Amino acid sequence: MTRLILASASPARLAVLQAAGVQPVVRVSRVDEDAVAAALPPDSPPDTVVVELARAKAAAVAAELTAGSTGVCWLDSAEAFDGVVVGCDSMLWIAGRLQGKPHTVAVARERWQQQAGRSGELLTGHCVLRMRDARVVAAAFGCSRTTVHFGRPDPAELESYLASGEPLSVAGAFTLDGLGGWFVDGIDGDPSSVIGIGLPLLRRLLREVGTDLTQLWPDR
Numbered sequence: 244m245t246r247l248i249l250a251s252a253s254p255a256r257l258a259v260l261q262a263a264g265v266q267p268v269v270r271v272s273r274v275d276e277d278a279v280a281a282a283l284p285p286d287s288p289p290d291t292v293v294v295e296l297a298r299a300k301a302a303a304v305a306a307e308l309t310a311g312s313t314g315v316c317w318l319d320s321a322e323a324f325d326g327v328v329v330g331c332d333s334m335l336w337i338a339g340r341l342q343g344k345p346h347t348v349a350v351a352r353e354r355w356q357q358q359a360g361r362s363g364e365l366l367t368g369h370c371v372l373r374m375r376d377a378r379v380v381a382a383a384f385g386c387s388r389t390t391v392h393f394g395r396p397d398p399a400e401l402e403s404y405l406a407s408g409e410p411l412s413v414a415g416a417f418t419l420d421g422l423g424g425w426f427v428d429g430i431d432g433d434p435s436s437v438i439g440i441g442l443p444l445l446r447r448l449l450r451e452v453g454t455d456l457t458q459l460w461p462d463r
């Protein structure tokens with residue numbers, strides 16, 4: 244079985260992979276996303292931004308393996324790690340702006356007042372690094388774009404949703420698979436990438452680095 248290290252703190256990404264038959268090793272990258280985004284050219288296209296953030300997350304975890312492969316406490320036999328490291332980043336592209344997590348009720352409320360009844364694109368950048376003997380031997384990148392058609396929560400529904408806290412810590416202030424599902428009228432594209440990691444794109448990126456997705460399944 245090929246091992247997958249998920250360079251993410253996202254419970255949603257972990258859940259998508261686990262439901263798809265993969266048992267990742269989770270290692271949070273602790274990348275300063277604001278610093279990475281600020282270092283990009285100001286006119287960078289939105290898909291470039293999310294792919295560069297995904298790349299930074301995967302590269303940070305891969306570097307831990309390469310630098311300290313004998314002393315990596317979170318992974319047994321790190322020095323001989325033969326598998327893939329996956330990083331992702333999701334943001335909502337709507338009305339010409341790229342939006343991450345709102346973090347506060349006030350910002351989430353403002354986002355919903357703007358996006359209700361409109362459509363936006365949930366972009367998820369992906370980076371797959373193939374590693375052999377704790378060194379990166381191949382890399383693949385891509386961005387999945389899914390159009391999200393937002394519904395119109397009424398004021399009371401919106402306040403209850405905001406009070407739940409859910410919209411504060413997710414890109415675009417909504418979830419497809421949680422309380423936010425009541426306020427998503429539909430999507431055009433890959434649902435898994437809206438939740439946080441796009442399985443069809445990941446399948447293609449894995450193949451690009453010479454890994455078949457079935458090698459990630461436990462009985463392989």
Ligand SMILES: Nc1nc2c(ncn2[C@H]2C[C@H](O)[C@@H](COP(=O)(O)OP(=O)(O)OP(=O)(O)O)O2)c(=O)[nH]1
Pocket residue numbers: 250251252253254255256271272273300331332333334344412413414415417418419420421437438439
């Ligand atoms: N369950 C769920 N989560 C969503 C949905 N849309 C976005 N998210 C979550 C996935 C990510 O955890 C978060 C987007 O933020 P990031 O891409 O920066 O990832 P996060 O900070 O969670 O972890 P990471 O930076 O990868 O360590 O929003 C959705 O429809 N359902």
